[in-house]
Amino acid sequence: MKKTLIKSVSTCLVFGALLTLSSCKNETKATETTTTESKKETPKTVYASDVIPFFDNWKLILGDGSNVGVPINFENKDFFYTTNDGENNWVVFKAPNGGNTHGTSNNTRTELAQIKKWYPKTADDKLTATLKVMNVSATGDARVAATHAVVVGQIHSADAFENEPLKIFYKKYPGQDKGSVFWHYEINTAGDDNSKRWDYSSAVWGNDFSVVGTDANTYPEEPAEGIKLGEEFSYTIEVKDGIMNLTFLSPGHETKTFTKNIVESEYTTVADIPEQTKELFFPLGQDGVERKEAYTGEGCFFKLGCYNQTNGKSPEVNKNWCSGAETHGGDIQKQYADGNYAEVWFKTGSISVSDTAISNEGYFTKNDK
Structure with a gap:
């Protein structure tokens, strides 16, 4: 026991x-x-200002029309953030077809606007960028020249009519593999009626602005020398002593260069106006001439980003700029879900600003809502 x-x-x-x-x-x-x-540790946010260290030269306009100011250490997951493609960090700019816009534009943009302006005649200013376009609108009227397009770089006037001596476009039709890169010069209209202004389009790779569909759903032939979505290309814009010099580069494509005097007009009479312009713009009553001194005396500034050229306005309003695309009543997430937006990724960028440049605050005061 x-x-x-x-x-x-x-x-x-x-x-x-x-x-x-x-x-x-x-x-x-x-x-x-x-x-x-x-x-x-919580993963560190990589901001756009970490990827491209030039953001103290810009204010950022978002795809909801708001101006967020200088975007150092800033992101917005709907419009402006960074991503990595497995090799490089990129800054993403995104804008829907429909929503609140900035200034008097019909189009949404997520875009940088330079905080200083410079005068073309005394300028020594330069902007470079390397980018790839990842999406353009899935819907729109094929007869409308701006449909399925996005502007990725600009020179904009801050004064008078606020016209644009430069817009760099990418445009690709649905179902096609390649799109076109082209650039525009917009006249600085003589007189008081700026509704008569027009653009002249120059092809870089592929077609220019004037190549459109024969009806709403029939697209022109795909450009053989075009650029694909996701394919890198670079531009350099340099303005010195009134002359604008442009260089476009892309691996596997011919390098293209252009020169344009922006302080002395070549369009001072109707006889000077190119046939392309007469065909596109004259039917809409946009048949003005340019002031002899072009952009002389007006402060100009660079823009860079994603300025969506597709919108929901009826083509009956303007057959060059009003796309009749899907906007889901301005619901951004619905537009993003079915491809009705523009998206551009930037890998590198640089800006050189002349000593004579001055504050551009007046432009923002005038156009911010």
């Missing part, structure tokens, strides 16, 4: 010790797990 009792007590003691040991081990594991988890 005593032996049995001693044996039972002994068994209990051993079992208890094992339980205690097991409990200690579990506590140790729990402590180790907690310590390991505490060592895990």
Whole structure:
């Protein structure tokens, strides 16, 4: 009887010790797990200003029409953020077909606007960028020249009519593999009626602005020398002593260069106006001439980003600029879900600003809502 009792007590003691040991081990594991988890850091946000260190030269307009100011250490997951494609970090600019716009534009934009303006005649200013367009609108009227297009770089006037001596476009029709890159010069209209202004379009790779569909759903032929979505290209814009020089580069494509005097007009009479313009713009009553001194005396500034050229306005309003595209009543997430937006990624960029440049605050005061 005593032996049995001693044996039972002994068994209990051993079992208890094992339980205690097991409990200690579990506590140790729990402590180790907690310590390991505490060592895990929250992933650091990579901001656009980390990727391209030139953001103190710009204010940022978002795709909801708001001006967020200088976007250092800033992101907005709907319009402006960074991503990595497995090799490089990129700054993403995104804008829906429909929503609130900035200034008097019919189109949404997520775009940088330079905080200084410079005068073309005394300028020595330069902008470079390397980018790829990832999406243009899935819907729109094929007869409308601006449909399925996005502007990725500009020179804009801050004064008078606020016209644009430069807009750089990418345009691709649905179902096609390649799109076109082209640039526009918009006249600085003579007189007081700026509704008569027009653009002249020059092809870089592929077609120019004037190549459109024969009806709402029939597209022109795909450009053989075009640029694909997701294919990198670069531009350099340099303005010095009134002359604008443009260079376009893309691996596997011919380098293209252009020169344009922006302080002395070549369009001062109707006879000077190109046939392309007469065909596109004259039917809409946009048949003006340019002031002899073009953009002389007007402060100009660079823009860079994603200025969506597709909108929901009826083509009956303007067959060059009103796309009749899907906007889901301005619901941004619905537009993003079915491809009714523009998206542009920038990998590099640089800006050189002349010593004579001055504050551009008046432009923002005039156009911010």
